[in-house]
Amino acid sequence: MAVGVLALQGSFNEHMAALRRIGVKGVEVRRPEQLESIDSLIIPGGESTTMAKLANYHNLFPALREFVNSGKPVWGTCAGLIFLADKAVGVKAGGQELVGGLNCTVHRNYFGSQLQSFETELSVPKLAEKEGGPDVCRAVFIRAPAILEVGADVEVLADYPVSSDNLPSMATRGEDKEDNIGPLDKVIVAVRQGNLLGTAFHPELTADTRWHSLFLRMGEEIGERRLQCITTNSDDHPKGKGTPDLPIFE
Ligand code: GLN
Numbered sequence: 001m002a003v004g005v006l007a008l009q010g011s012f013n014e015h016m017a018a019l020r021r022i023g024v025k026g027v028e029v030r031r032p033e034q035l036e037s038i039d040s041l042i043i044p045g046g047e048s049t050t051m052a053k054l055a056n057y058h059n060l061f062p063a064l065r066e067f068v069n070s071g072k073p074v075w076g077t078c079a080g081l082i083f084l085a086d087k088a089v090g091v092k093a094g095g096q097e098l099v100g101g102l103n104c105t106v107h108r109n110y111f112g113s114q115l116q117s118f119e120t121e122l123s124v125p126k127l128a129e130k131e132g133g134p135d136v137c138r139a140v141f142i143r144a145p146a147i148l149e150v151g152a153d154v155e156v157l158a159d160y161p162v163s164s165d166n167l168p169s170m171a172t173r174g175e176d177k178e179d180n181i182g183p184l185d186k187v188i189v190a191v192r193q194g195n196l197l198g199t200a201f202h203p204e205l206t207a208d209t210r211w212h213s214l215f216l217r218m219g220e221e222i223g224e225r226r227l228q229c230i231t232t233n234s235d236d237h238p239k240g241k242g243t244p245d246l247p248i249f250e
Contacts, residue, residue: 006060018212046080048082052096085106
């Protein structure tokens, strides 16, 4: 299984190292054609507008959208999560180009500026259920986004309680009145929707490799389901009755 890591900007080296820790060699991806030879893709954290400019420069957006739609696993961390969201608020004037596919609204700098970055013990029972280990994980939020709303097809894997006391001002968060965000008592910080995984924090910066192994497992699950599909379909055409699956020259 070739795991690609989008290597335009941001924490791609750290993802490559986290993959190495679980015995997987990642492939740095910088050009559209490289997406054809990988089975899954990690879009790292960094700075989403800068990453979008670089992605545009390398003409990567169409190929990234195609990859997302192909059903192969894609994981966006932090800026990568912003990339995957269908809608982003708190963005620079004039908007920002997104890959999309993940049915949610993301707030680009929900937790404020670089100075308001923080670490926390996040409650992650669903991750522990799949990957074992404790019900919490160390989560590093760096000028982090948050998910404000998700569609019915999106599974919430972790949320984080917020109140007006622990949030910086609207201006620091780059929010404007038109963004129209009401007071929330929690925000979503990790989700899964089919082949897509999104985390607002940076698992690649901690020693806990469970998010990376969860992502690899998604690839295996999706691969197995595809295989089952092929087998079921070929069962519909048993040899000798339906269309043979190999050309027969008589
Ligand atoms: N909020 C940042 C952005 O707009 C993302 C920060 C990160 O990836 N650590 O891109």
